[in-house]
Amino acid sequence: MYNSDTIYSNFTPIAKSAVIGYRISGPLTLVILANLTNFDFSKKPNFVFYKKLYDQKKELIDIANIVYFKSPRSFTGEDIAEIYIHGSLAIASHLEKAISCISHLGIRAAKKGEFSFRAMLNNKITLKQGHSINNMIVSDNIGLINYSKKILFNGDQESALYGLKDYIVNIYSKIITTIDFTEDENFELKSILLDINIFFKNVQDALTKNRTTIEQKNILNIMIIGDVNTGKSTIFNKIVDSERAIVTNIKGTTRDIISENMIYNHKTFKIFDTAGYRKKQGKVELIGYKKALKISKNIDHFFIVFNGKLTKTALKRMINDFSIGTNYTLISNKSDIQKNSISLANVIETNRDMLRLQLLKKLKLVNIYNKQIKTGKKELSLNKNELIFLENILKKKDYLLEQKDILIIQEIIRNIIDDFSEDFGYINNEDILDNVFSKFCIGK
Ligand SMILES: Nc1nc2c(ncn2[C@@H]2O[C@H](COP(=O)(O)OP(=O)(O)O)[C@@H](O)[C@H]2O)c(=O)[nH]1
Ligand SMILES: [Mg+2]
Structure with a gap:
């Protein structure tokens, strides 16, 4: 103990x-x-x-x-x-x-993470299980959360790294045997290089299988854009149910980008409010607009807000500026004082007197979410760190397969095994562990 x-x-x-x-x-x-x-x-x-x-x-x-x-x-x-x-x-x-x-x-x-650290030192959990506890708490990705649970409840063998580690250890044993006992090393070398090739193929397969799943989103990003003073911040506040964005009738009040997470119908949304566009922009506001343009790459859907009328040029400009494809909704706001006058089919009329749930329903948030986010069963056998770990292992492939000297091959394989051991926490270096667990929350 x-x-x-x-x-x-x-x-x-x-x-x-x-x-x-x-x-x-x-x-x-x-x-x-x-x-x-x-x-x-x-x-x-x-x-x-x-x-x-x-x-x-x-x-x-x-x-x-x-x-x-x-x-x-x-x-x-x-x-x-x-x-x-x-x-x-x-x-x-x-x-x-x-x-x-x-x-x-x-x-x-x-200290932060010290309870988990002790659990590991006393063999109550493995390093991977320690990581999993943390991932389970901090992750938003349901696939990663499920994977963390599997590691936590069933052990390290749930990780794709587990089998790969065994595989590389077997290759190492074969090399040692060859060096110690075999006359015709060249013959054995061919077979060893074949094994190494299979190892890297398995690494590649694990990466391919997990990469797409891990990138599957659970949160839908929606950005509210449009000219200044059209009521974007009012709509934002109502959607996220807070008074965070400042609403005024002075043009250009929202100068930076504000975002807020929101759960609606068991689905998670991240809503972004932005500075609006107008020709004579104050400098700060222009920076805000540019920031919005930058973030817009990661946006899944846009709410384009206007009041009654929207010229084709203005719409075109926004679609161009924000690289919007077809994922947008046109919102004619302030319908209490200005009826929509543009003849496009997909215009939604809103005003600030609408109740929140009425607005959310009208904006068809659930449809937008379902269109873009697939909520199938997401099975992972690697988390993000393990993916990066394997990507780094894969980088050694070409160099390793070029080698003709079995002793050099032995050395490189030995290094790979050490990398695996460190990742699984078998090399009991307290500095590394301290560093790992210090990322935890206090009390965990
Ligand atoms: N009459 C009316 N005024 C609104 C409506 N929505 C917002 N406003 C007002 O329009 C002004 C600008 O709103 P704001 O949300 O700050 O616009 P933003 O610049 O697009 O973020 C504020 O004075 C709001 O109270 C609406 O539906 N009807
Ligand atoms: Mg605003």
Whole structure:
């Protein structure tokens, strides 16, 4: 068991909320619990107790749900306590102060990712599983989330790298045998190069299979464009249900690009509000317009807003500027004061008095989403880092296959195996691991 300090940290955000969670891990967990509650948890692991928490001066901190997990049957493998206090910032800081005042050496606040790091050192999770926990939390891509779950629940063998690693280790063994025991090395070399070729073919196949799936989007990007003062920010605010974009009747109020995520009908959208176009633009606003043009490459659909009329030239200009294909909706806004007068079939009339859901329905968000995002089952056997890893391995192919000297080939294969070992965390270099887990959130 990794001998360690006892660490503590919040594992939910510190925010005014229903509950704030604290986690303690390490050999002094029971001491801390006894100090805070005057209750002996040692005989009662895995039960939830509702207990009063006191500081060193016997002042009441809070009443809280507390669970004790006994080593080794815990997330880190060490003794762990989880304390669920009321979601008050004052109570949270009172609790932290009380824990830090307990007069024992080796109690300290946890570093980012330190709980997961310890779980790995105590063989509770592999490095890949550690990564998967993080990916599961931070990723928006449903394929990646599912892949992370598979790694977490079933183990490293769910990764396409797993089989490839075995394959390359076998080639290495064959080379060693050849060098040590074979008379006719040249004959064996041919067969080894054939194996190496198959290895790279498998690498290529894994890349091809995963690359397209990983790029499948789950979020649809919609950008609202149009002339200044046509009501773009008003529409944006209503769609995302916030008052984030500034709405005024002074032309050119939205000078930068604002975006907001929104979930509608279980689907995720990212909506962009932009600075409008007008001939005499203020300088800042022009920068905003140019920024919008730049981002527009990644936009899936455009809402082109106008008031009543829109000249063919203006429409053409926007379609050109933003490289819009056919994915756009024409929105004639301010229909309360100006009826649409252009005779195109796909014009939607809106005004600021419409209710939000009425507007969302009218904008046909679900249709737009379904047209562009395929929600089939997305099976991945590599995550983004593993894809990059394999791409780098593939770069060694030509150089390796050019070699005629079996000792040089042996050396290169050895390097590839080392790369795999490092990726799987078999080379137990604490600096690398510290670096990996420091990307985690606090309390994890
Ligand atoms: N009458 C009317 N005024 C609107 C409507 N939508 C927005 N406005 C007003 O038009 C002005 C410009 O709106 P804004 O959303 O800032 O336009 P933007 O420059 O395109 O972002 C503001 O004074 C809004 O209150 C509408 O449907 N009807
Ligand atoms: Mg605006």
